[in-house]
Amino acid sequence: MTAFEELVARHRDRVYARAYSMMRNEEEAIDLSQEAWVKGWQRLGQFHQESSFGTWMTRIIINLCLDQLRKHKRQRAESIEAMDEESGGVERQMPVLTVNPTAGLERGELRQRIDQALGQLSYEHRMSLVLHEFEDMEYKEIAKTMGCSIGTVMSRLFYARRKLAALLADLKNRDSV
Amino acid sequence: MDYNAQLKLQAWLDGELPEREADEVAQWVARDREAAALVEELRITRGALAGFNAEVRLPESREFFWSKVEREIQRLGAPAPRPARATYLAQLRRFLVPASAVAAVVIAGLMLNRQPGSSGGSVATEMETALADSAAFIYRDFSAGTTLVWLSYPADNETAETDDMDTFE
Numbered sequence: 528m529t530a531f532e533e534l535v536a537r538h539r540d541r542v543y544a545r546a547y548s549m550m551r552n553e554e555e556a557i558d559l560s561q562e563a564w565v566k567g568w569q570r571l572g573q574f575h576q577e578s579s580f581g582t583w584m585t586r587i588i589i590n591l592c593l594d595q596l597r598k599h600k601r602q603r604a605e606s607i608e609a610m611d612e613e614s615g616g617v618e619r620q621m622p623v624l625t626v627n628p629t630a631g632l633e634r635g636e637l638r639q640r641i642d643q644a645l646g647q648l649s650y651e652h653r654m655s656l657v658l659h660e661f662e663d664m665e666y667k668e669i670a671k672t673m674g675c676s677i678g679t680v681m682s683r684l685f686y687a688r689r690k691l692a693a694l695l696a697d698l699k700n701r702d703s704v
Numbered sequence: 705m706d707y708n709a710q711l712k713l714q715a716w717l718d719g720e721l722p723e724r725e726a727d728e729v730a731q732w733v734a735r736d737r738e739a740a741a742l743v744e745e746l747r748i749t750r751g752a753l754a755g756f757n758a759e760v761r762l763p764e765s766r767e768f769f770w771s772k773v774e775r776e777i778q779r780l781g782a783p784a785p786r787p788a789r790a791t792y793l794a795q796l797r798r799f800l801v802p803a804s805a806v807a808a809v810v811i812a813g814l815m816l817n818r819q820p821g822s823s824g825g826s827v828a829t830e831m832e833t834a835l836a837d838s839a840a841f842i843y844r845d846f847s848a849g850t851t852l853v854w855l856s857y858p859a860d861n862e863t864a865e866t867d868d869m870d871t872f873e
Contacts, residue, residue, distance in 0.1 A: 528774070535773060536766050544760035557764065564773045565780065623741045629752045641756050659718070660750065661757045666720055681711045688714070688749045695752065 531571070535564055538581045542588045548657045549592040551646045559595060563588040585662065589672065596650045621689050628695035644694035652687035655680055705738055713739055717746050 542563055546556035567584055574583050629637055645653055654673060658664045664672070669680045715721050716729040733739045762769060 532770050532774070535770055539762050539766070539769060540760065543762035544757050547760055548757060553763065557762070557769075560762065561769070561772055561776065565776045568773075568777050569780075623738075624745045624748070627748050629748065637752065638756060638759060641752055656753070660753045666715075666718070681715065684718075685711055685714050688746050691752075692745050692749045695749075 531568060534567075534580060538584055539564075541581055542584050545585050545588050545657070545661070546592055548645070548661060549589070549596065549650075549654060551653075555595070559588065559591050563591055566591070589658070589662070593654070593673070596654070600650065621693055624692050624696055626696070628692065628699040640695055640698050641691075643698065644691050647694055648687055648690060652683050652690065655683040656687040656691070659684055705742070709739075710742060713743055714746055717743055717750075 539560065543556055543560045546559045546563070547553065550556045550559065563584065566587055570587075574580065578586075629640070632640065645656075648656070651673070655669060658669045658672060659666075666677045666680045666684075669684075670677045673680070675683075712721070712729060713733070716726055716733070719726075721729060733743055
């Protein structure tokens with residue numbers, strides 16, 4: 528148990544960061560992190576060092592977050608069609624940004640803006656972005672994790688990136704007014 | 705620019721295109737300003753996210769967080785993790801099962817190579833079970849010069865409908 532405590536201490540920030548980036552809620556992210564560590568303990572016998580321990584734990588938290596987000600979605604009774612509508616073409620019409628909306632921002636400020644912008648994305652779009660940018664997953668792997676096609680992953684990623692760029696530009700414009 | 709072309713640019717930026725196609729897109733981006741602008745915007749978004757995640761910290765002390773995890777593990781009576789040795793034993797077992805079958809066949813073969821009667825026996829027929837495995841039976845008829853070996857193992861992932869029978873004369 529002492530050795531496991533050490534592992535928790537070493538990887539707890541990484542596990543929490545993943546939960547937070549997906550859930551956008553501090554309390555929920557802490558609860559899910561705790562659940563992930565309990566599951567990690569229960570399944571320790573299944574860890575065969577095919578990946579690093581940190582990566583293995585990250586997969587556990589990702590799956591827990593996905594389950595939780597699906598529950599949220601069911602509760603909100605959002606339909607897949609509604610989500611598709613949301614992303615159906617909007618990003619194609621957005622004008623391409625010519626000015627970098629993050630230029631000149633301090634680290635803390637940039638972090639705050641990204642945080643805000645990520646919070647405005649739907650969970651499917653945020654998830655695609657998180658898994659690709661933070662977990663370095665390939666399209667195929669994201670599709671498998673999220674249970675959708677590679678084409679859907681590409682569309683979601685594209686929408687998420689373009690929307691994020693637009694949101695960051697919007698925040699910049701609001702600040703300069 | 706159509707939607708598929710936009711997605712292709714993104715796939716190129718993400719390194720998801722095969723080499724030949726990636727070269728074609730690189731040439732296209734070099735000569736098309738609209739494509740180059742979109743790629744640049746996608747790059748900016750990627751750049752903004754880089755390193756963002758590394759700064760997130762669990763807002764609870766090590767001791768407090770661990771005490772919650774430990775309490776939950778104890779409450780659930782979670783089983784202690786299996787020792788790694790169990791995995792090696794399982795692998796060893798996977799090796800030993802087919803190996804013992806092979807050993808049984810080898811033993812049977814060695815016994816068949818013995819000359820009939822060389823052991824001083826004068827029995828015309830003989831039925832025996834291979835020592836290493838009771839699933840292999842040997843029937844010998846010295847007068848007819850016939851030996852039958854029954855191997856009753858089903859092949860891996862296969863149900864044996866009839867026992868395999870090999871004849872050595």
